[in-house]
Amino acid sequence: MSKATLIDTTYCIGCRSCQSTCKQWNDLPAEQTVLLGGDKGLQNPNTLTSSTFAVVTFDEVEDASAPGGLRYVSTKRQCMHCEEPACAAACPVTALHKTESGAVAYDASKCIGCRYCMWACPFGVPTAEWDSLAPKIQKCDMCVGRQAAVAPVERNGVALSAEERTRLAAAYATPACVKQCPAGALKYGDRDELLKEAHARIAASPSKYVDHVYGEHEVGGTNMLYLSPVPFEKLGFPMDLGTDPLPRRSAVALGAVPPAVIGVGAALGGVYALSKRKQEVKAKEGKAHEHHPEFAPVKQPFWTTANKLLAAVMAWGAISFVARFALGLGGSTNLSDTYAWGLWIVFDLVWIAVAAGAFATAGLIYVLQRKDLYSIGRSAVLMGLLSYSFVTVTLLADLGLPWHFWRLGTEAPHHSAMFEVSWCVGLYVTVLAFEFMPVPFERWGMKKAMDAWKRWSPWYVVGAVTLFVYLMSRNVLIAAGAAAVFSVLAYAFRTRPGEKPVPILLAIAAVTLSTMHQSSLGSLFLLMPDKLDHAWWSPVMPVYFFLSSIAAGLGLMVLVELWIAKAFKRQVRVAQLAALGKVAFWALAVYEAFRLGDLAVRGQLGHALTGPKAGLFLAEVVLGGLLPLVLLGAAKLRERPAVLGLASALATGGIVLNRMSVVVFAMNLKGAMPQDSAQPYLPSAVEWGVSLGLIAATIFLFGLAVRHMPVLPKEEPAQAANEPNAEQASA
Structure with missing residues (x-):
């Protein structure tokens, strides 16, 4: 039976014996504190810290x-030890886990220092060791070590009676704070029995207590139960948490991932088969147009002024990256127990969203057979590969213990969005690498490598997808189903003798995996309805994260192509960019309609338009949504590069602002328990250095690649490059 502690504040005399005993039992160091005075009296320290588990x-x-x-x-x-803890659901390596005794225990040997638990906890309990070079989180564990201790069977050589052994065993299993309390304010026992006693005390003395046992129902119930003579909101207890366990919000979304992988993969295979058949019919009727431009390296000087500036920013980034590990996370950043996540998480969410152009163009070119867009496929894949690769570098910088990253391969968490995103992004990077491999093979005449790629890349996809589905489901039958579906696709779409190889299975995997991790990035925040403003928080965040990424990715690809034309003095491929703009228009329209419709259904549209964050919301929706829709909606405007570029910048900027709002601007963070001392946040020079350095590296390496590998199509005559053919015009 689950154990709990009943805390009756009417008995508490404020002696803080529990607080000092907790430090002693857990061997926690002293810390420099200041008496607060005023209405806080003797409260010291003000909040929980990594060396103070109870206050x-x-x-x-x-x-x-x-x-x-x-x-x-x-x-x-102290820690509330929730019946269904959000912190444990968040943890991607099961470092936090619920025990049978009712405690939420912590295994520091597994912790990777991602600090997701700190934001997931509705009570602000986990805190980080910011002064450590390898910062772990810390929290009360209800003295699980005492419960595991073996009580003595003798005293001074004399055997103890059965009654004495039982009494000592119970004393050993009792948390240190409860055992030390001199006033009887704390009582440890079976949760159900303590609830009965709590209600009995209220019934016996209704004028002494408010009729509320805090922790009985909050977030599904906790193993710390409170009685109070005054309403709990006057003591700073959060009252807006609801009664539903927070992990159930993300469990539904993440539980849908394995079948969704199978379903999306099969659906994309069907769409490709139909699109291919349509193209074959057009070919027989003489209406098909082949679009297989030749690609070649760009012959231009490399060490331009712009690249020298990029190299300087990269040097700042490299120095900042070294400083991050030399000074520690706390010494190099301005992160805190309030802002456990900061600029680097914003960077990752933004970069993953705008890098969605890689999977969006792969889907258009190969699955939907939009061969008129073939010429931008390689640049899209390269930009995606570089972007996602540097996202992983940022994640390594942000982790407190990145050398524990291997734990993601050995643990089996239940419905952790962080676990899903980590594996999905990692596998997607390998798929992007496979998609890009033909470019260097072609450049350096690696025929054997190219032949091996043609033969084995589809089967790599089968293995990668099967592994991912198994990790998400831990079900051999579901994983076998994924293997069967993707094996059928690999066989059905194999390259026949004499056919030009089409990386269709890589494209299907790219779209499928991107769909999963783009949506699961939204699932990260399903555990935070108490923190994120409800103009942004929604139970369908996974859907709107996915939809918005398509619009952002296509918008960025338009901007990248315009930059390529200017930086490398090439013709603007107006027809192709206008076609991308049209798809971006529909993607953005669907996203904005879904977002506004969701707000209306939940009754939050009025709050979004008039609430404290209304200006932020309107900037995102009007400037980043409605205005670019107007510009992209007219075919003639889409054919004007300046207008198309402005619309794409606004649309992409709107999604960027959305991600920044979700992590920072629209977050109502209250800090560590008792959540009345929130700390401000401004990124440090190291945080900016790493972020800007990686952006500079992406641009720098992209320019290096196009100068040495056939990434861009050979330049066409100006007139041909700007005149759409019949198929492009109909698009």
């Missing part, structure tokens, strides 16, 4: 029935 709060509460009209309430605060 006694002091509150002066207006109460007409109390002498002088004021009641002084002291309350022990």
Whole structure:
């Protein structure tokens, strides 16, 4: 039976014996603190920290029935040990886990230092060791070590009686704070029995207590139960958490991933078969147009002024990256127990969203057979490969213990969005690498490598997808289903003798895996309805994260192609970019309609338009949504590069602002328990250095690649490059 602790604040005398005993039992170091004074009285320290697992709060509460009209309430605060803990659901390596005794325990040997638990916890309990070079998180574990201890069977050589052994065993299993309390304010026992006792106390003395056992129902119930003489909101307890366990919000979305992989893969295979058949019919009727441009390296000087500036920014980034590990996470960043995530997580969310152009163009070119866009396929894949590769570098910088990253391969968490995103992004990077391999093979005449790629790349996809589905489901039958579906696709779409190889299975895998991780990035925030403003938080965040990524990715690809034309003095491929703009228009329209419709259905549209974040919301929706829709909606405007570029920049900027709002601007962060001392956040020079350095490296390496490998099509005559053919015009 689950154990719990009943904390009756009417008995608490504020002696802080529990607080000091907790430090002693857990061997926690002392820390420099300051008496707060004022209405907080003797509260010291102000919040939980990595070396203070329990803190006694002091509150002066207006109460007409109390002498002088004021009641002084002291309350022990610590981890609530939720029945279904959000922190454990968030953890991608099961470092946090619920025990049978009711405690939420922590295994530091598994922790990778991602700090997702700190944002997932609705009570602000986990804190980080910011002064450590390898910062782990810390929290109360309800003294699970005491529960595992073996009670003595003798004293001074004399065997103990059965009654004495039972009493000592119970004393050993009791948390240190409970055992030390001199006033009887803390009681440890079976949760159900303690709930009965709590309600009995309320019934016996209704004038002494408010009729509320805090923790009985909050977020599905907790193993710390409270009685109070005053309403709990006056003691700073969060009252807007609801009664549904937070992990159930993300479990539904993440549980759908394995079948979704199979379904999306099969659907894309069907769409490709139909598109291919349509092209074959057109070919027989003489209406098909082949679009197989030749690709070649761009012959231009490399060390331009722009590239020298990029190299300087990269040097700043490299120095910042070294400083991150030399100074530690706390010493090199301005992250805190309030802002456990900062600029680097914003960078990752933004970069993953805008890098979606790689999977979007792969889907258009190969699955939908939009061969008129073939000439931009290689640049899209290269940009995606570089972007995602540097996203992983940023993640390594952000992790407190990146050398524990291998734990992601050995642990089996239940419905952790971070686990899903980590594996999905990692596998997607390998798919992007496979998609790009023919470019260097072609450049350096590696025929044997090219033949091996043609033969084995589809089967690599089968293996990668099967592994991913198994990791997400831990079900051999579901994984076998994924293997069967993708094996059928690999066989059905194999390259026949004399046919030009088409990387269709790589394209299907790219779209499938991107669909999963783009949506699961939204699932990361399903655990935070108490923190994220509800103009942004939604139970369907996974869907709108996915939809918005398509619009952002296509918008960025338009901007990249315009930059290529200017930087390398090439013709603007107006027809292809206008076609991309049209697809971006529909993607953005669907996203904005879905987003606004969701707000209306949830009754949050009025809040979004008039609430405290209304300006932020309107900037995102109007400037980043409605205005680019107007510009992209007219065919003649799409054919004007300046207008197309402006519309793409606005649309992409709107999605960028959305991701920044989700992580920073629209977050209502309250800091560590008791959540009344939130700290501000401004990125440090190291944070900016790493982020800008990686952006510079992406641009720098892209320019290096196009100068040495056949990434861009050979330049066409100006007139031909700007005149759409019949098929392009109909697009």
